[in-house]
Amino acid sequence: MPNFPDILEALLFASERPVPLEKLAAILEISPASVEAELSALCDEKNAVGALQLVEVAGGWQFVTKSEFAPFVRRLKDEKKSKLSRAAFEVLAIVAYRQPVTRADIDTLRGVESAGPLHFLLERKLLVPSARKDAPGRPWLYTTTPRFLEQFGLKSLEDLPELDEFAALEGVGHEAQTLNLFERPA
Incomplete structure (x- = not known):
């Protein structure tokens, strides 16, 4: 044996x-x-x-x-991996750092409608509707999936980079601060 x-x-x-x-x-x-x-x-x-x-x-x-x-x-590998658009990446970042979050919350943070990028991320199983918010209309709350962790090489959400790590990337830190992506909701 x-x-x-x-x-x-x-x-x-x-x-x-x-x-x-x-x-x-x-x-x-x-x-x-x-x-x-x-x-x-x-x-x-x-x-x-x-x-x-x-x-x-x-x-x-x-x-x-x-x-x-x-x-x-x-x-x-012959297969082409679909890349994340800027809009999809923004939606993914918002959900990753602020989850659980509604589509309306995402739209408000981005300042534009997010149905397309959200649908793309749901299809690729990077996000999932996890529960309904106890609010009028009972909107879905979205969270990341284990596949998200796997695709980005993370053990857990605690391994997400902090804002100062993004500041080193040109423009990303400023945009993240503008959108308040890293400020967890109360």
Whole structure:
């Protein structure tokens, strides 16, 4: 029978999505603490050499290609990924930093109607209507999804960059301050 590190590596390699620690423990029939120790060792081993690295993302563990190999991997893939428009990125940022938020809140912050970008983000499963607001008309409240975390390489929403990190990018910090994106609602 193969040893635990090899089984763990095979499971993570075969999965298209991050695998939670608890699921790995259940499959391997060992404690989560033991899986965590094996993951740590595997992480050290894989991240030191080779083209792959093991990362904790979106509540689970996943092998990803190291960034220096991205240009070559892109050439291999024939599929074109749809890029986020500026409007979609604005909507996504508003929801990420202020969630849960209604479409009316998004429209107010952006100063324009946001149905199109919101629909685009819902189709790509980056956002989800999570509940109804207890207000007239009972509008949907939107939140980000685990897929959002996965696509942006975040463990949790706490890993979102702070405003001062955006200030280093030309124009983005000023726009973010103007829109009050990073001010969480009371």
